[in-house]
Amino acid sequence: MVVSLLRLLPWQDGVLREALGRLTSSAVLVHGQPGSGQLELALAVAKAWLCESPASVAASGAVPACGHCPACHLVDTGYHPDLKVLVPEAMQASLGWDFGADEADADKGEAKKRKPSQEIKVDAIRQAVTFCQSTVSRDRAKVVLIHPADRMNTVSANTLLKTLEEPPGRVRFLLSCGSIDDILPTVRSRCQAWHLPLPEGGAVLDWLCTAHPGLSASDARVLLAAAGGSPQGAAELLRLGWTAAAWQRLPKDVAGGVAGAWAGWPLPLLVDALQKLCHDLARANAGGTARFFPAEAVPADTSLPRLTAWAAELRQARRHADHPWNAGLKVESLLFQARRAVQPAPPVLGGKRA
Numbered sequence: 001m002v003v004s005l006l007r008l009l010p011w012q013d014g015v016l017r018e019a020l021g022r023l024t025s026s027a028v029l030v031h032g033q034p035g036s037g038q039l040e041l042a043l044a045v046a047k048a049w050l051c052e053s054p055a056s057v058a059a060s061g062a063v064p065a066c067g068h069c070p071a072c073h074l075v076d077t078g079y080h081p082d083l084k085v086l087v088p089e090a091m092q093a094s095l096g097w098d099f100g101a102d103e104a105d106a107d108k109g110e111a112k113k114r115k116p117s118q119e120i121k122v123d124a125i126r127q128a129v130t131f132c133q134s135t136v137s138r139d140r141a142k143v144v145l146i147h148p149a150d151r152m153n154t155v156s157a158n159t160l161l162k163t164l165e166e167p168p169g170r171v172r173f174l175l176s177c178g179s180i181d182d183i184l185p186t187v188r189s190r191c192q193a194w195h196l197p198l199p200e201g202g203a204v205l206d207w208l209c210t211a212h213p214g215l216s217a218s219d220a221r222v223l224l225a226a227a228g229g230s231p232q233g234a235a236e237l238l239r240l241g242w243t244a245a246a247w248q249r250l251p252k253d254v255a256g257g258v259a260g261a262w263a264g265w266p267l268p269l270l271v272d273a274l275q276k277l278c279h280d281l282a283r284a285n286a287g288g289t290a291r292f293f294p295a296e297a298v299p300a301d302t303s304l305p306r307l308t309a310w311a312a313e314l315r316q317a318r319r320h321a322d323h324p325w326n327a328g329l330k331v332e333s334l335l336f337q338a339r340r341a342v343q344p345a346p347p348v349l350g351g352k353r354a
């Protein structure tokens, strides 16, 4: 697989040094909120373990890679013979990585026609196990990086277990994921877990504004909240053309039955946005603080029974969000459900709302 260089996020230098100093197991699981740079950190750890600089060799890979030795260059270009990176096909495409060249599909024509898989398949794991059994090419280590590790199905995970528990020779595993709870206990128990902390907001806002000239800090803050605090989630929203204004207007649009700019968002993302609105409305209804939307955009006088029913409808919609619906009709249906749910609760006897 040819990978393009993924750089550490600006706030990860200190995290990398700390991780390298603490990671002692031959199998490591990096976990944290999705979209907080797990893959970037895991690749930097792999690079440190493979770096051939005298300082790195002396420290047994416990210091960051030098960045300019032949091994570092091979990692950067995706051709290091002792590094195997496994990510789902669908993610390879979104990363701009060349996928399919090392697939085990017998029929490459069929492989091209089908939809890229969201899973890390057992064929890829079998290739990784074979990779582990071959000798080290460059005398440092052999590294298998699996991201996100929760995309291994049960068969894939079971195929990996024995090698993960007793890695041959100088084989090391780096698994990364969002929630550690999504990893099978049998895999989790064989790894040293490393929690990737979320960076402080200021560093993320600077990063977003630098990458998007013209983006104000206040708009960046709105989009960061929209992404649940996930830096890469906010960057993805910007890449998709989402604006802070459209996000802030969404609750009002929904209440007024207006299909705003958000109606053109891909269906899975639209359902996700409505689920966030439903979540915030329920919190506001209970006297809590909205998490994803600005507090002033979220009314508190909604009906909890209606919100509960809407949440169930959205869960149902989420299960089928990738289905090739007539998108226009589906958006209309989602808008109808949403509008009904966000209306103020009807007054009942005694003056209280339902």
Ligand SMILES: [Zn+2]
Residues within 6 Å of the ligand: 051, 052, 053, 065, 066, 067, 068, 069, 070, 071, 072
């Ligand atoms: Zn190096």
